[in-house]
Amino acid sequence: MKPATLKEIAQKLNISVSTASKALKDYPDVSKKTKALVHELAKTLNYKPNSLAVNLRNKETKTIGLIVPEVVHHFFSSVIKGIISQAEKKGYLVIILQSNESYKLEKKQLNLLMQQRVDGILISLANGTADFMHLNEIVAQDKPLVMFDKIAKLVRCSKVIIDxxxxxxxxxxxxxxxxxxxxxxxxxxxxxxxxxxxxxxxxxxxxxxxxxxxxxxxxxxxxxxxxxxxxxxxxxxxxxxxxxxxxxxxxxxxxxxxxxxxxxxxxxxxxxxxxxxxxxxxxxxxxxxxxxxxxxxPGFLMGKTAFKQLYKEIKSKKKNKPIALKEIILQTDxxxxxxxxxxx
The missing domain is CATH 3.40.50.2300 (Response regulator)
Known part of the structure; x- marks a missing residue:
């Protein structure tokens, strides 16, 4: 069954869209009877909230971009697991892209993530990246950016590395x-x-x-x-x-x-x-x-730490607070x- 819209639910019950929305969100100013009717019809009509629309109204997409040189590399696969473990806890979707150690592909993927309006970006640079203008452009657009493992010291953003x-x-x-x-x-x-x-x-x-x-x-x-x-x-x-x-x-x-x-x-x-x-x-x-x-x-720890730092910066930006950039150095043995x- 094709999912119904909130407008369709409101029309069938002869109530306003605002009332239907409040009923689904359990607002106290909506009667218990109306709430029950709305919830029952929503289930019958297979209604699914448009999370993208909600997030955009809140000026966020609840997605982040992740660019790594290689997805199947044992170290980067551990990093990815660490990132996803934290992103899921905060309700974020991770868009994972592989640069294949290519500077040109890395640039293209950064543009793609910006077009998708991700809330922030995590990146480990490709071996072929010698020019950092594409990264500085991301920073100039006030998009939270955290680099990890393979970084550029000349880019003004947070970094998670080892010594x-x-x-x-x-x-x-x-x-x-x-x-x-x-x-x-x-x-x-x-x-x-x-x-x-x-x-x-x-x-x-x-x-x-x-x-x-x-x-x-x-x-x-x-x-x-x-x-x-x-x-x-x-x-x-x-x-x-x-x-x-x-x-x-x-x-x-x-x-x-x-x-x-x-x-x-x-x-x-x-x-x-x-x-x-x-x-x-x-x-x-x-x-x-x-x-x-x-x-x-520590690949898994690096992934967890990188996401946590990016999350802090996303929240600071949403609250119009200054972003505290950090260089976090993890221990090795x-x-x-x-x-x-x-x-x-």
Missing amino acids: DRKAAYDATQHLIDIGCKKIAHFRGALLPQNSIDRFLGYKKALLDNQMDYDPSLVYICECGDKSFEEGKTNALQLLEDHTDVDGIFINTDLVAIGALTAFQEKGIQVPNDIAVVGFSNWFMSSVISPSLTTINQ LIQRASTTLSS
């Missing part, structure tokens, strides 16, 4: 502490801030321990849908270029698993020949052999497993 530089430093320091003398780094793409910070953390740990920084030990991985293959390819190239490397800090777990696979195929013993540290603590990192030492990156546990 990538410190986490990378800790990962590299762990390799040094177990006795590694020549440590390579499989870094992410050149543009994302988190990739830059992880590289800088790796480099600083070397220099702080009076170890030479050698740029030929740094290999780039775009970390897209071919992360596993990139890990294998770079690991094989590393074995050709540097026969004496005894440790690697790798930008993501999936790349690290690719590297472990290549070493296994070549008969390289991990960790006795080469110790390996990954990043993000994907569930596979604990079940592969050898299990992977990694940095625990090193989880030591078999890939760095040397046998005696």
Whole structure:
């Protein structure tokens, strides 16, 4: 049955639309008899309130936009779960879009979300994003915007991140502490801030321990849908270029698993020949052999925190109050497993 309108219910009962609306909302100035009649007819005629119209009258759509580089990526899937867990509690619909690490697609998707009149936007930048004008335009239009994970420092909005530089430093320091003398780094793409910070953390740990920084030990991985293959390819190239490397800090777990696979195929013993540290603590990192030492990156918590901050900003805007921008830094920790546990 096609849902009835409020006007149709009012006409059938010979009452005003305003009275029918008040009856459904249980206003005290409507009689119990009228309320019962309205509720019974609404159920019979399959009446559904037009929530969009109500929300627009309240100057909100109860929807937010979310743009991530990859939906199926283990880290971003955890972030999405965290966002949705909080959005549902507040009655918000989340429109999820995937940029595929494309700057052009990211711009197009931001425009789409603005056309949909979302109440706010959450975004983790694509690897290809080097120009931030499209983001600054969102801020200029007074639309609440919260960035997470892959951010732009030059955009004036709230951000939810980890201390990538410190986490990378800790990962590299762990390799040094177990006795590694020549440590390579499989870094992410050149543009994302988190990739830059992880590289800088790796480099600083070397220099702080009076170890030479050698740029030929740094290999780039775009970390897209071919992360596993990139890990294998770079690991094989590393074995050709540097026969004496005894440790690697790798930008993501999936790349690290690719590297472990290549070493296994070549008969390289991990960790006795080469110790390996990954990043993000994907569930596979604990079940592969050898299990992977990694940095625990709290994706679910990041999603929850990002939504909570966006929600605060949406409510501040609705009340015409100034928005308090924040940079929220979540804690990480090193989880030591078999890939760095040397046998005696």
